[in-house]
Every structure is written in structure tokens, then in C-alpha cells.
Amino acid sequence: MWPIELGPVICVVGARPNFMKMAPILRALAEHQPAIPAILVHTGQHYDREMNDRLFEDLRLPQPDINLGVGSGSHAVQTAEVMKRFEPVLDDRKPSCVLVVGDVNSTLACTLVGVKKGIPVVHVEAGLRSYDRAMPEEINRVLTDQVADLLYTTERRATSNLQREGISEERIRFCGNVMIDSLLANRQYARSPADTLAAAGVDSAIISEKSGYGVVTMHRPSNVDHPETLESLLTVLREISSDLPLIFALHPRTKSNIDRFGLGHLIDNNRMLILPPQGYLEMLGLLSRARIVLTDSGGLQEETTALGVPCLTMRENTERPITVEQGTNTMVGRNTVLILSEARKILAGNGKSGLVPELWDGQAAKRIASDLFAWLAERQHSR
Numbered sequence: 001m002w003p004i005e006l007g008p009v010i011c012v013v014g015a016r017p018n019f020m021k022m023a024p025i026l027r028a029l030a031e032h033q034p035a036i037p038a039i040l041v042h043t044g045q046h047y048d049r050e051m052n053d054r055l056f057e058d059l060r061l062p063q064p065d066i067n068l069g070v071g072s073g074s075h076a077v078q079t080a081e082v083m084k085r086f087e088p089v090l091d092d093r094k095p096s097c098v099l100v101v102g103d104v105n106s107t108l109a110c111t112l113v114g115v116k117k118g119i120p121v122v123h124v125e126a127g128l129r130s131y132d133r134a135m136p137e138e139i140n141r142v143l144t145d146q147v148a149d150l151l152y153t154t155e156r157r158a159t160s161n162l163q164r165e166g167i168s169e170e171r172i173r174f175c176g177n178v179m180i181d182s183l184l185a186n187r188q189y190a191r192s193p194a195d196t197l198a199a200a201g202v203d204s205a206i207i208s209e210k211s212g213y214g215v216v217t218m219h220r221p222s223n224v225d226h227p228e229t230l231e232s233l234l235t236v237l238r239e240i241s242s243d244l245p246l247i248f249a250l251h252p253r254t255k256s257n258i259d260r261f262g263l264g265h266l267i268d269n270n271r272m273l274i275l276p277p278q279g280y281l282e283m284l285g286l287l288s289r290a291r292i293v294l295t296d297s298g299g300l301q302e303e304t305t306a307l308g309v310p311c312l313t314m315r316e317n318t319e320r321p322i323t324v325e326q327g328t329n330t331m332v333g334r335n336t337v338l339i340l341s342e343a344r345k346i347l348a349g350n351g352k353s354g355l356v357p358e359l360w361d362g363q364a365a366k367r368i369a370s371d372l373f374a375w376l377a378e379r380q381h382s383r
Helices: 018-030 049-058 075-093 105-116 137-148 156-162 180-187 193-199 225-240 250-261 279-286 298-307 336-350 363-382
Strands: 010-011 038-042 099-102 120-127 150-153 172-174 214-216 248-249 272-275 291-296 312-313 329-331
Touching: 010 075, 010 105, 010 137, 010 298, 018 038, 018 049, 018 099, 018 120, 018 180, 018 363, 038 075, 049 279, 075 105, 099 105, 099 363, 105 120, 105 137, 105 225, 120 137, 120 180, 137 291, 137 329, 150 156, 150 363, 156 172, 180 298, 193 272, 193 279, 214 225, 225 248, 225 250, 225 272, 225 336, 248 279, 279 298, 298 312, 312 336, 312 363, 329 363
Parallel strands: 010 038, 010 099, 099 120, 120 150, 150 172, 214 248, 214 291, 248 272, 291 312, 312 329
Antiparallel strands: none
């Protein structure tokens, strides 16, 4: 029986990547014996009603108990607004701890509120480092890890990263990757690529079973906010599409900038199939059957490694080096010559086969629930 003196675990989500990480955690808390009560708080940092509802349905996530409705804004405004709206939730619900995932603004904002109110904070996916302080996510990771009480990591190198930053080993637990928990739990429900394309009204005749297709996602400011960079990347993608049809799930930021910079002519409509942002099960289906993925997403680096699909990451660094060292990921930056040569190497059958990293086995959330219960019970006993 859950100790009566302990309040619920407040679980925070704020943006799309958080949903995939939180879904298996909530299930594991509910299935733990005894069950660990949880309250799901959605900050509303990213909120598109249709996409939000679809993600919750796809991941079998319960609707949030509380939605703070923060919306968009600058990093400072958004972080401040989350903090202001989250504090009364802690006063009202008196939780045993605050559990945050990932590296978005909501992660840091809710961590700061919890710590300053003396409420334990638990960070899932701790210790990842790109060592690029120009990325807002890196600032969020470093600061969250410094003040959180309990840190769950996805790979062993993360422990070394944290210890170098002065964090004691007793605060760190290697548990595996909850993103992969979601992938393995939902792979059987993934939508077929044909159904996804048909639903979007896209003619998929150029994709044959023999040729297959590649998947492209691109949204980071360093890639899409500068006209010269975006033009060069679209140009090399167009060239790759002459060898293999590409399905491009177009982020709103990227679409807006293509239009703003007048780069639409670089999209070859005969070889590049443009889709709007997709739900989780649609993307999982597309990734599962792709011959190659070209992306600047952190999560897709992990998912392609788990799926055994070759991935080219169009970034200068990664906070997930295990996907390069053990998995199917290759860093190509914004070097268009390298992007093209590595893509053609993969299409010739010489891509990385890779290994699935340690504890990326679909059981990470269960390990977290078990350890968290013991940790909270020990804290109560030692008072």
C-alpha cells in the first residue's frame, strides 16, 4: 500500500518529445505493486489541439489532470510563465516529488519551482550532453541535473558526464531509455506508410517496394533559420531524392522559412513527398520501413538505432553519442558533400548495422518505478 504520508508523484510534460517519454512511466507507476499515484501536468508549452489529442490517443496516455495553458513565447517568457502557474499546483497537491523528463523549457521551469519549495525533483533522461551551450536544450539539461535530487540515465556515459560536473554517484541511476519503451510497446500499432500517405492526400506512386524511400525531418534553428544554410540543405536533399524518393515531414518552422526565403523551387514534387507534421504512430511506421533517415532530431537518432535503420544527423554535435558509437547514426553536420557521400554509401548497402545499446529493452520505466518507490520510502523512513 502506498504510504499514506506520501503525496502523489507530479509528472510534467510540456512538448511532444515529453509525451513519448512519460507514457511508459505513467503506466509503470500505475502497474507497480503497490500502485504509485501520479498527477499528470501538461504545461501547454507546445500546444496544437489536433496533434496533442492524437499523440495522447496514440500513446494511450491519460488526459492531463492539469493543463497550465502556457502557450508559446520567448524562452524567458515561457519559462517564467510555467513557473508562475506551476507553483500553485505544488501548494495544492502536496506531492512526494516532481518528475520531469527531457530538456525542454518546462523541464527546467518545473524543476526550479520544486527545488525552491523543498520538494524532491526526479529527472528522467539525465546526463546527456552535446557540450554546445548555444543550444537552449543544453542549458536546460545542465541546470536541471545540477539541482535535481534523483537522476535516471539512458546510457552509462551519462554517469561520467554528471560526475565530471560534481554530481555524486548516489544521486544517479542507470535505468535505460524510456523512449525505446514507447517504441517497442507501440511498434505493433504503427500505421503503414501507404495509409499515412493516403490520409495526407499524397500520391505515393513514385515509391515502389523495390526502391523504398527515405525519411527527412529538419527543424532546428541552425538549419532552417538562415537562408543560405537552408538552401544548401534543400539542394543536397533534392540531389539525394534523385537516387531515392524522400518523404519529408515538414515542420511548421521549416515550411514557413522555405516560403519566406523563396526556396520552394528546391522541392522536387516528383521525388519528394511533403507531409504535414505526423502523429507518433504514423512516424513510427515511416521510420520502421525507411532505407535511410536524414534528420536533426535527437529522438530520431535513438529511434533509428533501436530500429536498425541508418541515420544521418545534420548537426555538428549530438547529446546522444551512443547512437554513433554503437548504433546506426552518422554525424554529417551541414557539410553537403559529406551528406551526399554518406547517403550514397547507405543506398549502396554500406550503411551502419549497429547494435541496440544496453538496457534499451522496453523495461526502463519499470526499473524507474521500482527504484523510485524504494527511494521515496527510504526518504520517508529517514525523516
